[in-house]
Amino acid sequence: MTSLIAGPDERHRCAWVGDDAEYRRYHDEEWGTPLHGDRALFEKMSLEGFQAGLSWITILRKRPRFREVFAGFDPAVVAAFGEDDVMRLMTDVGIIRNRSKIEATIGNARLVQEMAEGELDALMWSFAPSSSRPRPSSFADVPAVTPESAAMSKELRRRGFRFVGPTTMYALMQSAGMVDDHVEGCWRT
Template structure:
């Protein structure tokens, strides 16, 4: 039994990525592809935090506006934001106007800069890659948290990050390829090139 859906193009995807064209494009081209640069990881960490309590489709539709509003998620620029920038962001109807999340993004940019002296954000996040990745056949078998995401959340909080709970960090790990939770019947399974068919590291 599997929860994959075969599209008109003959490709198999999970139900969540099979209807909305934007989600399908994201699934086919981005989700689960390794991201290892500082800005890329910071952007995705920030967007996952904004997604908390909302649908990913909502965030994805607003992503171009988020990128413009947050100066391309350049940590050095965002870390320098002051109250005037917070007011600007809170007045921007194109993004999610949640003061706690806006302020968390600014705070996390500063924490990102602090990590540079110790290897950087990307290296820290990737250091929590597990030895095995899940092998889900159905959506119900896809985990939403793991020991590694829990440990990553704990370490990031220790380093001054906020809005980085275990579930949010697990979503980040899925998005940037640290784990592969593509369903086994999906055409994107194994797209990261990091895992063998038995779920062990390649």
């Protein structure tokens, strides 16, 4: 498989974009762009957790509804969710109705609430590798797990966070711009 694909605008992009307009927008505007802030990173952590076992495009298409039913991923609001909210979310066809993932998101929000403002951001970014790491020349050079994502996962789990495995945390690192896995030749490089 080639690592690049030309879009309708003739820009070369990472081939995982395919011909999907939403993926193209996500690739061009979000993926690999440095993301900061506890709320933004809590949302990213939550959505990556919901993605486990599914394709990212599924989550991306459901993201507006996720944002709506999880109060914009405001940790203070989500932390206050109770059993009635879990039941409400379990019946919402606009999201992934996985009880374990829903409960993990609520529990993770409670953990974020216990942290000082900016602490989640500082913690997650402390695991970002050196920016001198070369860009991948092909998808074969893109790992699923790195020592940094394994360390991030281990520390988050030690603190009680759930659905934060090393592969999930590497996907978060990619999407939040902690690593730059746009392949060589991609217009974003």
